Amino acid sequence: MAISVVQRAADIFGFSVEFRGYRAGDSALAELGEALPEETIQGVRSSDAAIKGPVGETAKDVIVRLRQMFDLYANLRPAKVYPGVRPLMDGVDILIVRENTEDLYKGYEFELPGSAVALKVVTERASRRIAEYAFREAERRRKHVTIVHKSNVMPKTDGLFGRVAKEVASSHPGVSYREMYVDAASMALIRDPRSFDVLLTMNVYGDILSDEAAQVVGGLGMAPSANIGEKMALFEPVHGSAPDIAGKGLANPYATVLSAAMMLDWLSQAKGDPRLEKASKLVESAAVTALRRGIATPDLGGKYKTSEVGKGLEAVMVEL
Amino acid sequence: MAISVVQRAADIFGFSVEFRGYRAGDSALAELGEALPEETIQGVRSSDAAIKGPVGETAKDVIVRLRQMFDLYANLRPAKVYPGVRPLMDGVDILIVRENTEDLYKGYEFELPGSAVALKVVTERASRRIAEYAFREAERRRKHVTIVHKSNVMPKTDGLFGRVAKEVASSHPGVSYREMYVDAASMALIRDPRSFDVLLTMNVYGDILSDEAAQVVGGLGMAPSANIGEKMALFEPVHGSAPDIAGKGLANPYATVLSAAMMLDWLSQAKGDPRLEKASKLVESAAVTALRRGIATPDLGGKYKTSEVGKGLEAVMVEL
Numbered sequence: 141m142a143i144s145v146v147q148r149a150a151d152i153f154g155f156s157v158e159f160r161g162y163r164a165g166d167s168a169l170a171e172l173g174e175a176l177p178e179e180t181i182q183g184v185r186s187s188d189a190a191i192k193g194p195v196g197e198t199a200k201d202v203i204v205r206l207r208q209m210f211d212l213y214a215n216l217r218p219a220k221v222y223p224g225v226r227p228l229m230d231g232v233d234i235l236i237v238r239e240n241t242e243d244l245y246k247g248y249e250f251e252l253p254g255s256a257v258a259l260k261v262v263t264e265r266a267s268r269r270i271a272e273y274a275f276r277e278a279e280r281r282r283k284h285v286t287i288v289h290k291s292n293v294m295p296k297t298d299g300l301f302g303r304v305a306k307e308v309a310s311s312h313p314g315v316s317y318r319e320m321y322v323d324a325a326s327m328a329l330i331r332d333p334r335s336f337d338v339l340l341t342m343n344v345y346g347d348i349l350s351d352e353a354a355q356v357v358g359g360l361g362m363a364p365s366a367n368i369g370e371k372m373a374l375f376e377p378v379h380g381s382a383p384d385i386a387g388k389g390l391a392n393p394y395a396t397v398l399s400a401a402m403m404l405d406w407l408s409q410a411k412g413d414p415r416l417e418k419a420s421k422l423v424e425s426a427a428v429t430a431l432r433r434g435i436a437t438p439d440l441g442g443k444y445k446t447s448e449v450g451k452g453l454e455a456v457m458v459e460l
Numbered sequence: 461m462a463i464s465v466v467q468r469a470a471d472i473f474g475f476s477v478e479f480r481g482y483r484a485g486d487s488a489l490a491e492l493g494e495a496l497p498e499e500t501i502q503g504v505r506s507s508d509a510a511i512k513g514p515v516g517e518t519a520k521d522v523i524v525r526l527r528q529m530f531d532l533y534a535n536l537r538p539a540k541v542y543p544g545v546r547p548l549m550d551g552v553d554i555l556i557v558r559e560n561t562e563d564l565y566k567g568y569e570f571e572l573p574g575s576a577v578a579l580k581v582v583t584e585r586a587s588r589r590i591a592e593y594a595f596r597e598a599e600r601r602r603k604h605v606t607i608v609h610k611s612n613v614m615p616k617t618d619g620l621f622g623r624v625a626k627e628v629a630s631s632h633p634g635v636s637y638r639e640m641y642v643d644a645a646s647m648a649l650i651r652d653p654r655s656f657d658v659l660l661t662m663n664v665y666g667d668i669l670s671d672e673a674a675q676v677v678g679g680l681g682m683a684p685s686a687n688i689g690e691k692m693a694l695f696e697p698v699h700g701s702a703p704d705i706a707g708k709g710l711a712n713p714y715a716t717v718l719s720a721a722m723m724l725d726w727l728s729q730a731k732g733d734p735r736l737e738k739a740s741k742l743v744e745s746a747a748v749t750a751l752r753r754g755i756a757t758p759d760l761g762g763k764y765k766t767s768e769v770g771k772g773l774e775a776v777m778v779e780l
């Protein structure tokens with residue numbers, strides 16, 4: 141459905157886009173014997189960008205592997221209030237920039253007799269590039285970064301992350317910043333979410349805080365995300381698969397549609413093509429307009445099926 | 461101030477309690493050269509229980525060290541709605557049971573050229589005793605445990621924790637349970653906090669989720685905590701020191717008073733003395749009554765100074 145929305149945007153702005161579909165996840169594991177088949181990896185490799193749906197319990201073997209394999213180091217998670225949802229507070233607009241390749245997600249885990257150990261890995265290089273990413277994004281936004289870690293308890297690993305982030309801050313004098321421990325950040329996201337513009341953090345904290353922030357703005361129904369590398373990027377809704385409504389045509393497509401809008405924005409920068417940026421903006425504003433008109437699935441209190449939301453969105457795009 | 465409240469409770473129920481004071485934290489570091497002087501360690505060792513105030517930036521060298529040193533393995537963090545605060549939702553009453561001795565708090569951190577590594581350690585023994593603690597507490601409450609981890613990404617460490625917790629669950633058939641990934645839990649605490657009774661989790665997740673839960677019920681002003689070991693226990697407010705109001709007599713004492721109530725409850729079990737349990741209940745109900753009457757510091761919208769709240773509480777205790 142997000143595909144036809146992008147297709148429609150392409151028609152409107154006169155560019156072409158080719159979609160190819162590949163299998164991944166629980167159903168691929170069951171039917172093909174592998175959660176992430178080689179064909180899918182090759183498919184991602186040969187594309188300009190990828191968009192991924194929920195995959196189920198095999199998430200680690202799919203998304204964590206793809207992030208590592210293609211070095212998709214920047215996980216962007218906007219948490220923004222959209223019409224028709226019930227947020228804790230209006231006017232929240234946060235961009236979480238989560239380091240996406242290291243920390244405990246590196247996957248170094250060992251079993252010992254009666255115990256297990258995992259390695260939390262933090263490198264200067266990865267800390268620097270994600271901090272650069274966050275400060276550059278802040279320049280396009282409200283010019284403020286909150287650096288989140290727990291260096292009081294982990295002075296070496298989180299300390300390194302914080303130190304490098306502050307070095308990067310000093311080379312972006314137009315952007316102000318503050319540092320916050322992760323526990324304090326989990327409170328501040330509820331107490332004072334409007335005080336956040338860009339939130340820069342490490343992988344595990346980003347996983348937890350981005351879901352929390354999504355709930356602050358009304359839940360995962362509207363939560364898109366991007367996994368961005370040097371040459372390739374992969375976009376996905378934050379929500380998982382909802383087995384209880386699968387196949388009923390009731391899935392809320394907005395998070396995927398907004399992920400597609402992020403994809404168009406990224407592609408416009410990657411290709412230097414302003415038509416794609418216009419397409420991205422159109423998709424997002426069509427989503428806002430459609431939501432204002434109540435074009436929504438039952439989880440948002442609407443009466444539309446997934447495919448009807450798609451048709452509604454396309455109609456709004458043509459109109460706008 | 462919490463001291464005179466406990467003293468008053470002792471007078472009322474006819475038991476005796478002796479308090480000794482020891483230095484720790486930023487000011488001890490500045491004045492004595494050590495954040496946790498040997499004398500303080502000995503003082504804690506020779507007591508039945510300890511109560512600790514906020515210590516500042518040296519927290520790791522004080523509280524994390526004391527937790528390890530005395531093997532205070534169970535960190536209890538109630539998140540309960542009290543009168544006079546503004547919670548996200550009424551009727552929330554959660555007990556977070558946080559493993560308090562291992563995970564990344566073990567302190568095994570290493571610097572390498574351009575990087576750093578920390579070890580996340582999970583043992584079967586520590587997982588089992590904290591799970592036992594949580595299920596026993598659930599038996600005294602609403603008989604439900606939510607087990608929180610991230611075994612989809614860390615199958616060995618978090619997997620061990622989850623597996624042991626489920627083994628323990630099977631030996632407590634009167635308590636029902638569910639499992640939740642930590643990111644989902646950070647959402648559920650906002651969306652549906654009343655669905656939680658006991659929340660059992662690992663050290664790092666417990667740090668983050670307990671602050672989040674405290675904010676859900678109105679902030680840290682009312683957040684007590686307990687660090688419990690086999691023979692000794694240490695109680696502390698969750699909030700830190702507030703340098704901006706230090707010395708002005710405006711600090712909100714309720715979190716410390718409620719920590720003292722937890723201490724009396726624990727001591728009553730440790731000593732098998734029902735008078736202490738009555739004292740604990742009296743201190744807590746006096747706090748509730750005082751809050752209903754608006755006996756509160758400015759952070760809670762009241763006009764009372766710290767010492768006046770203390771006097772008000774004591775008066776209510778005598779009255780009840």
Ligand SMILES: CC(C)[C@H](C(=O)O)[C@@H](O)C(=O)O
Pocket residue numbers: 199200203204347378612613643
């Ligand atoms: C499904 C899981 C592996 C994944 C993660 O932990 O990163 C998800 O929670 C997310 O945040 O994208």
Ligand SMILES: CC(C)[C@H](C(=O)O)[C@@H](O)C(=O)O
Pocket residue numbers: 292293323519520523524667698
């Ligand atoms: C101060 C800090 C070391 C401590 C922790 O991280 O455990 C605090 O945040 C807490 O939760 O008690």
